[in-house]
Amino acid sequence: MNALSPRARLAVVLLAVLLLGGGSLGYVLRARQHAEPQRTTADSSFTLAGPRLYYRDSDTGRVAYRPPGPDAASVVGGPSCERFHAAGDTALCLQRLPGLPARADVVVLDRQLRETRRITLPGIPNRARVSASGRMLAWTMFATGDSYATSAFSTRTSILDLNTGYLIKSMEQIPLTIDGARYHAPDINYWGVTFARDDNRFYATASTNGRTYLVEGDLAAWSATALRENVECPSLSPDNSRIAFKKRVSEGTDSPWRLYVLDLRTMTEQPLAESRSVDDQAAWLDDSTVAYALPNADGRTTDLWSVPANGAGTPRLAVPGASSPVAVG
Template identity: 65%
Template sequence: MSDDPTEAPAPGTRPGPRARIAILVTAVLLLMGGATGYVLHTGQRPAARGADASFVLEGPALYFRDPATGRIAHRPLPGDADTGATGSPAVSSAAARAPGRPGPPDARVPEGPSCDRFYAAGNTALCLRAEPGVLPKTHAIVLDRQLREVRRVTVPGIPNRARVSASGRMLSWTVFASGDSYATSAFSTRTAILDLRTGYLVTSMEQIPLTIDGARYFAPDVNFWGVTFARDDNRFYATVSSKGRTYLVEGNTEEWSARALRENAECPSLSPDNTRIAFKKKVSEDPAAPWRPYVLDLGTMRETPLAETRSVDDQAAWLDDATLAYALPGADGRASDIWTVPADGGGSPRLSVPGGSSPTALH
């Protein structure tokens, strides 16, 4: 029998030492090559099922979920000449000049990922995708601007809220662990925070040291939801509920602490200039229409009711420092529509995207 490593041993014979070494080295190289190929493949693949490879996140544009398809679409940002009568916003001058942007004002391009909740900022997008079942799951899928998957976290529950900090570094998502509406007391949430720079993941915020009325607060029914991040990627705001009350809290990721600022404020959304918070305030005990949108000035702590008088069960998104966008139940059989309203309490609501939810503006 030859010890030539290039010669295969005859059936029923045992390979010599050199042959055994050669076989081992070859197997290791094959495994390394296969693993390298897998890493390269998964690092470059689009994250979204059915997403068009040419669909990338770029502004200026309004991105949103198309309820009819479940996929992310985009269209020009609403301009100052927006007319609520037709529901077709005018193309802003910047969007009109941008090459490759949709031409007609009401055009939409539904070629993005399939998501149940969506948000994007900086160079990062967050897509929450539901997996139904006896025990439903949510896939929190982190994407880059080319919609390539960066990271995926799977948690039990139903998708509810999604946010990304302005830099794209910090992400947060909320899922319903049970129940399906904030209008009832029979719900439980789980809210996570992910730092993409360090890779550190907080799977549930319930253990954060919480201060209410100047004292440490402890209760078994504490729920957090609706995180919104400041520009420094450290300060954040969120909703906390306990014993039938809701609070707006200000938190700090470095010190890992949170304190209540005021009562009766849910689903906060920090303005781009970081001076105001849009939120929904409970104004009625009617479970069908309990909330109205407000804006809180963080400098004076004065709140302003917005011109939208319908009940808004959404975490509003700032399109700019003057305009808010949010979803309402849709008309004409649509699941939902996106409306806009001035953030100063003036003006009137305008239909921006018939058939849309999860609005987010990229500039």
């Protein structure tokens, strides 16, 4: 068999490069199309109004709502969001962007769900909260990793004041006190902010040295203080008297958490009737009920469940194929 000439060998190499490059480009384009949000804006008739339960629909990735009533039908028509929350005249939508490294858009929406501000940040969307007035926004991104069940993760939590436009890019800027002393450590992570009604105080989770803490923050005083250990993803009740949270009850990644409610006046905690492991920041539907997402049977999407906040009753399936619940009154 005759050997290929140098020119022929060069032609073969160029052809291979073109074929491989075309295949890679096709893969990238297909991946980009798959990862693009299906709809970045809401339908014109889809707005914030109440009373309704808003949530992210797993089938479409878009925000949907369900009016009150056992036979009420869901309406899908909001923007595509990985995480969603709303209160007052403000909604917060976190949209994951395609490609690497991981990036996301933080989209601020008005009551008509029209975009008023967009911030592009690195990371994977994980938590979103709006204060009751709609003034204060908070979100958490995974900087590395994508699960709280392991120690191999890093988060970045930001707070935005819509009245002043001031953005706290990272909560790690706020001085932290633990056990009465100013605390410094390179491994501090914050996540799961929840705001008090005064738009100044907030609660969040701080993690450092293998421990998690419930932190109470004061924006005006520019301070944060650890209140107690083993509290994750706090959610303040509408009357500001209790916090729903997930508590680690076992080591490892198999069923590590249980839902609890903490009375802020007495600092006593009550386990809720949900015995399954919940990896979510619960949302209060009213002063007596919390909602949360749990993986469904296929393990690829989640369902919304609700349970009484006093430890009694039984969990109830609220919306199948859903996440990011928020009650809008």
